[in-house]
Amino acid sequence: MTALTGVGVSPGVGFGPGYVLAYETPVPAPDARHGGDAGAERDRAARALERVAADLEERGVRAGGEAQDILSAQALMARDPGLAVGVAGLIDAGKSAARAVYEAFGGYREMLVDAGGYLGERAADLDDVRDRAIAVIEGLPVPGLPSRAAQPYVLIARDLAPADTALLSRDVVAAFVTEQGGPTSHTAILARAMGVPAVVACPGATSIAPGTPVLVDGVSGLVRPAPSEEEVATARNAASARDAVLAATTGPGMTADGHAVPLLANIGGPRDVDGALEHGAEGVGLYRTEFLFLDRTTAPSGEEQEAAYLEVLEAFPGGRVVVRTLDAGADKPLAFLPPQGEEPNPALGQRGLRLLRAHPEILNTQLAALARAAARSSAKLQVMAPMVATAEETAWYVATCKEAGLPSAGVMIEIPAAALRAADLAEEADFFSLGTNDLTQYAFAADRQVGALTALQDAWQPALLDLVALAVAGAAEHGRPCGVCGEAAGDPVLACVLAGLGVTSLSMAPPALPAVRAALSRHTREQCRLAAQAALAGTSPQEARAAARSHLPGLAGLAL
Incomplete structure (x- = not known):
C-alpha cells in the first residue's frame, strides 16, 4: 500500500502494528418497542x-x-x-x-x-x-481499546473518542492516525499531552489492513504502511538524534544571541504542574480555571479557589503564573447560573468576559481568591480576560482587577477585532496573550473540529500571521508585552517566526517545550526576524512555512 499523508499534530516517530478501530454499536431498529412496562x-x-x-x-x-x-x-x-x-x-x-x-x-x-x-x-x-x-x-461490549498489547500499536480510526484514548500511554500506543479531526481536535490535544506522535485528517487511513506494520511521522504527517526495515531504521535514527539534541538543550528560552523568550506551560489545574516542571517550564502562561466551575451545580467557594491557585503559584516561586479568569458561557454553560436563553450560534454568544460582566459576583469571588493566593506566594501572578473585543471591555476588566488588589491585568487576543485595534486595547491592558486557536477559527470562519477545513485552521496562514503582527505592534506602541498561548506556540518552526515578529513569551503544552527551546537556541534574533518577514510575504501556509525555514538553518539538525 502506498504512503498516506495527513496533518502532523504531535511530533515524533511511531512504529507498530496497526490496530484499526472499526467497532460500531448497532443502531436499534426503528420499530423496537418495549414489552409494556x-x-x-x-x-x-x-x-x-x-x-x-x-x-x-x-x-x-x-x-x-x-x-x-x-x-x-x-x-x-x-x-x-x-x-x-x-x-x-x-x-x-x-x-x-x-x-x-x-x-x-x-x-x-x-x-x-x-x-x-x-x-x-x-x-x-x-x-x-x-x-x-x-x-x-x-448487553453488548462497550466501545473500547485494548489496555495491554504485546507491543505498542498504531491506533487507526475514523475518529477517536476521548474516553478511548484518555487512559492510553506510550507503553500501549505508538502513534495515533485518524481520518477526521484537525490540529485542535481532542485527538490532537491528548496526543500532544501524552507525547505520542499523531497524524489527523488522513484520508484512507482505515483502509489499512489490521496488523499491518505502520510507520507514522507526527511532524510531516506521513503514514507509511508496511515500510522497509531501512525506512524504519532511518526514521528511528533521526528521532533518536533529535531526542538527544532536545535533552541537551536546557535552561531558559532564548535565541542563540541571548535574546530572552520565556517558555511557559499551558495547564488545566494543579494536576498538570508536574509535567510542566518536568519539561522545564519557566512558569505558566495559561492557567485554565474552568475545571473549578463546569462540573458542579453550585459555584466553587472562594476558599476552594484560593487553594487551587496557591498550589500552582507555590510550584513556581519567583516565576510568572498567568491565570485566565473563567471562560464559560453559552458554549460551556454553568449549571449554577440561570439559562442565558437560546442562542443561534453559541460560539459567538454570551461567553467569556461577556458572561462575567452579566454575573459580576462570579468574577469578584474569583479575583478575591486570586489576590489572597498571590499574597501568600512569591510567584508573579498575572490575570487575563478571555473573549475581549473592545478597549471599553479591557478598561472595565483591568479596573475591576485593580480594585481587587491584582496589579497586573491583561487580555487575550482571540477575536480579530481585538487584534485590529490592539493599540487601543494596549492603552488599557498591562499585557496581551494571543490565543491563536480561537483567533484562527474566528478569522477564517472555520470550525476547529472539522477535518475538511484543516487548511484554514493552519496557524501558518499568512492572514493569521498578519493579525499576530498587528497585535504585537499595538502592544509595543505602549510598551506592553505580548505573548502567545495558543497551539501555534508549540510549533518549533513557528515559534522562531513568532519570536521574530516580536512576541515576548511562548506558552504551550508541556511536552512541546524541549523542541521549541532547542529551535530558538539555534538561531539568532535576526534570523528569526528574517524568517518572520519571509513568512508574512507568503500567500499560502506552505509558502510561508517554506520561506521561513530558508532562514532557519539550525532546524535541519533537529529533524523538524
Whole structure:
C-alpha cells in the first residue's frame, strides 16, 4: 500500500502494528418497542446513562489533565436533564430503551450541529455517549481499546473518542492516525499531552489492513504502511538524534544571541504542574480555571479557589503564573447560573468576559481568591480576560482587577477585532496573550473540529500571521508585552517566526517545550526576524512555512 499523508499534530516517530478501530454499536431498529412496562424500561435507560456517566468520570480522574476536563464534560452530557426527559417521553410512547436513547440523542445531535462553533464540535462526543449507553442497555461490549498489547500499536480510526484514548500511554500506543479531526481536535490535544506522535485528517487511513506494520511521522504527517526495515531504521535514527539534541538543550528560552523568550506551560489545574516542571517550564502562561466551575451545580467557594491557585503559584516561586479568569458561557454553560436563553450560534454568544460582566459576583469571588493566593506566594501572578473585543471591555476588566488588589491585568487576543485595534486595547491592558486557536477559527470562519477545513485552521496562514503582527505592534506602541498561548506556540518552526515578529513569551503544552527551546537556541534574533518577514510575504501556509525555514538553518539538525 502506498504512503498516506495527513496533518502532523504531535511530533515524533511511531512504529507498530496497526490496530484499526472499526467497532460500531448497532443502531436499534426503528420499530423496537418495549414489552409494556414503561416504568421498568425508563429505569433501564436511566441506569445505563448513569453507568456511562460514572465510567467517564472515573476514567477522567485516572487520566487527569486535559483528559479529565474533556471526560467530565461528556459525563455531563449523559446526565443532561433535558435528554432524560426526552428519553422518558419516547419510552412512554412505546419505544424500547435503546431506541429511545438513540432518537433522543439524535435530536440533540442535530441541534449541536446546527449551532456550530464549540457545541458543533461536541457532536462526536455525544455520539460516543449514546453508543456507550446503548451498548449497556443491549448487553453488548462497550466501545473500547485494548489496555495491554504485546507491543505498542498504531491506533487507526475514523475518529477517536476521548474516553478511548484518555487512559492510553506510550507503553500501549505508538502513534495515533485518524481520518477526521484537525490540529485542535481532542485527538490532537491528548496526543500532544501524552507525547505520542499523531497524524489527523488522513484520508484512507482505515483502509489499512489490521496488523499491518505502520510507520507514522507526527511532524510531516506521513503514514507509511508496511515500510522497509531501512525506512524504519532511518526514521528511528533521526528521532533518536533529535531526542538527544532536545535533552541537551536546557535552561531558559532564548535565541542563540541571548535574546530572552520565556517558555511557559499551558495547564488545566494543579494536576498538570508536574509535567510542566518536568519539561522545564519557566512558569505558566495559561492557567485554565474552568475545571473549578463546569462540573458542579453550585459555584466553587472562594476558599476552594484560593487553594487551587496557591498550589500552582507555590510550584513556581519567583516565576510568572498567568491565570485566565473563567471562560464559560453559552458554549460551556454553568449549571449554577440561570439559562442565558437560546442562542443561534453559541460560539459567538454570551461567553467569556461577556458572561462575567452579566454575573459580576462570579468574577469578584474569583479575583478575591486570586489576590489572597498571590499574597501568600512569591510567584508573579498575572490575570487575563478571555473573549475581549473592545478597549471599553479591557478598561472595565483591568479596573475591576485593580480594585481587587491584582496589579497586573491583561487580555487575550482571540477575536480579530481585538487584534485590529490592539493599540487601543494596549492603552488599557498591562499585557496581551494571543490565543491563536480561537483567533484562527474566528478569522477564517472555520470550525476547529472539522477535518475538511484543516487548511484554514493552519496557524501558518499568512492572514493569521498578519493579525499576530498587528497585535504585537499595538502592544509595543505602549510598551506592553505580548505573548502567545495558543497551539501555534508549540510549533518549533513557528515559534522562531513568532519570536521574530516580536512576541515576548511562548506558552504551550508541556511536552512541546524541549523542541521549541532547542529551535530558538539555534538561531539568532535576526534570523528569526528574517524568517518572520519571509513568512508574512507568503500567500499560502506552505509558502510561508517554506520561506521561513530558508532562514532557519539550525532546524535541519533537529529533524523538524
